[in-house]
Amino acid sequence: MTVAQERRLVTPIPGPVSQELAARKQAAVAAGVGATMPVFAAEAAGGIVVDVDGNHLIDLGSGIAVTTVGNSAPRVVDAVREQVGRFTHTCFMVTPYEGYVAVAERLNELTPGEHEKTTALFNSGAEAVENAVKIARVHTGKDAVVVFDHAYHGRTNLTMAMTAKNMPYKQGFGPFAGEVYRAPLSYPYRDGQLAADGAAAARRAIDVIEKQVGADNLAAVVIEPIQGEGGFIEPATGFLPALVEWCRANGVVFVADEVQTGFARTGDLFACDHEGVVPDLIVTAKGIAGGLPLSAVTGRREIMNATHVGGLGGTYGGNPLACAAALGAIETIVADDLVGRAGKIQQLMLGRLRDLQSRDDRIGDVRGRGAMIAIELVRPGTTEPDADLARSVAAHAHARGVIVLTCGTYGNVIRFLPPLTISDELLDEGLDEVEAGLAAVAR
Numbered sequence: 001m002t003v004a005q006e007r008r009l010v011t012p013i014p015g016p017v018s019q020e021l022a023a024r025k026q027a028a029v030a031a032g033v034g035a036t037m038p039v040f041a042a043e044a045a046g047g048i049v050v051d052v053d054g055n056h057l058i059d060l061g062s063g064i065a066v067t068t069v070g071n072s073a074p075r076v077v078d079a080v081r082e083q084v085g086r087f088t089h090t091c092f093m094v095t096p097y098e099g100y101v102a103v104a105e106r107l108n109e110l111t112p113g114e115h116e117k118t119t120a121l122f123n124s125g126a127e128a129v130e131n132a133v134k135i136a137r138v139h140t141g142k143d144a145v146v147v148f149d150h151a152y153h154g155r156t157n158l159t160m161a162m163t164a165k166n167m168p169y170k171q172g173f174g175p176f177a178g179e180v181y182r183a184p185l186s187y188p189y190r191d192g193q194l195a196a197d198g199a200a201a202a203r204r205a206i207d208v209i210e211k212q213v214g215a216d217n218l219a220a221v222v223i224e225p226i227q228g229e230g231g232f233i234e235p236a237t238g239f240l241p242a243l244v245e246w247c248r249a250n251g252v253v254f255v256a257d258e259v260q261t262g263f264a265r266t267g268d269l270f271a272c273d274h275e276g277v278v279p280d281l282i283v284t285a286k287g288i289a290g291g292l293p294l295s296a297v298t299g300r301r302e303i304m305n306a307t308h309v310g311g312l313g314g315t316y317g318g319n320p321l322a323c324a325a326a327l328g329a330i331e332t333i334v335a336d337d338l339v340g341r342a343g344k345i346q347q348l349m350l351g352r353l354r355d356l357q358s359r360d361d362r363i364g365d366v367r368g369r370g371a372m373i374a375i376e377l378v379r380p381g382t383t384e385p386d387a388d389l390a391r392s393v394a395a396h397a398h399a400r401g402v403i404v405l406t407c408g409t410y411g412n413v414i415r416f417l418p419p420l421t422i423s424d425e426l427l428d429e430g431l432d433e434v435e436a437g438l439a440a441v442a443r
């Protein structure tokens with residue numbers, strides 16, 4: 001690894017070169033494309049991003065849960081180098097190639113459930129979610145789709161309709177696709193009496209679905225097993241299994257959107273594995289290919305194959321470079337036991353953050369699994385969301401060279417998505433700055 005795995009600040013954040021680039025960005029790039037941090041990247045490896053001024057930043061975001069195997073992971077880089085020297089594109093729908101088939105085989109093998117599966121590859125998470133809905137509609141001959149409060153599924157027209165939060169994802173961008181319905185989620189921190197009762201929270205959701213949609217109209221229930229952008233909300237135990245059971249009994253396709261949770265991120269290979277949930281279709285992206293754009297829908301052969309020939313595809317879906325990267329990333333996850341490493345990161349992070357919570361009543365909740373951990377910030381001693389505090393703590397960390405992200409419907413959640421290859425020392429140092437950021441904000 002050529003990038004030293006240490007935090008090193010040589011200029012204020014942002015430094016002069018980043019400031020120059022920010023001015024060019026403002027002039028040349030559409031204003032709607034924002035940036036979490038005001039620095040421009042020059043290099044990155046493992047758990048460190050080096051900016052154009054030479055600052056070494058600790059990466060607790062993984063480019064939003066993408067570089068799970070570490071940035072520029074050696075097996076990913078080698079596989080892409082080898083592939084780019086052979087060919088860059090033919091279009092799998094014109095002259096297919098082995099890499100695509102090999103990725104499909106690995107996904108069919110590794111995703112939850114022992115049933116026969118097939119896979120189709122796409123470019124982005126949103127595109128794969130859209131295709132899962134297309135497949136479920138063809139298979140069932142029904143139209144409606146149920147999603148949940150706080151859900152995030154993407155920014156295309158259909159996935160905007162499926163995403164819950166208006167600002168910034170939907171504001172002014174309608175009208176949205178029809179036949180999308182929203183059911184209540186299990187959100188233990190805010191669920192009062194239902195907090196620990198996943199089965200009861202599922203009954204509440206199923207009641208809404210039955211009354212407001214009707215199983216006879218419903219093609220698919222689409223859910224993130226742990227919500228990402230919505231605030232790292234982990235439903236109470238029993239919620240997901242009860243939903244799956246209802247879907248099975250009612251001829252509804254159960255789709256797990258594991259775009260953010262997949263590929264060892266949560267301390268299982270897939271978040272569904274935690275409770276032994278077997279989805280009919282699983283949507284993956286982000287961590288699948290170590291940073292190259294790739295996404296997939298994998299599922300029961302009879303559902304996946306319901307679509308007519310030519311009904312699925314796209315010019316770039318399953319691009320050969322992205323497939324080579326995916327094979328390198330998957331090999332890294334398996335060979336280096338990154339599932340086990342995610343479990344260790346969970347222990348370290350939950351331990352420290354729970355200790356901090358015991359001393360700071362502005363941390364309302366500490367939650368998550370594996371290397372997908374969050375703190376929900378509230379006004380002292382209440383459950384009232386405090387988005388300003390989350391922004392201030394994140395800004396403090398950024399200024400000290402630690403990349404952290406916020407999320408949540410109320411904007412009051414700080415989330416941690418470190419690469420699984422990051423060292424304990426860097427993780428600890430990053431959390432030190434979160435702790436210092438909380439201390440720096442007057443109560």
Ligand SMILES: Cc1ncc(COP(=O)(O)O)c(C=O)c1O
Pocket residue numbers: 064123124125126127129152153154155224228229257258259260285286
């Ligand atoms: C759960 C989930 N689904 C879908 C998406 C959309 O993925 P993409 O941004 O690759 O379109 C995201 C992105 O954050 C996500 O977290």
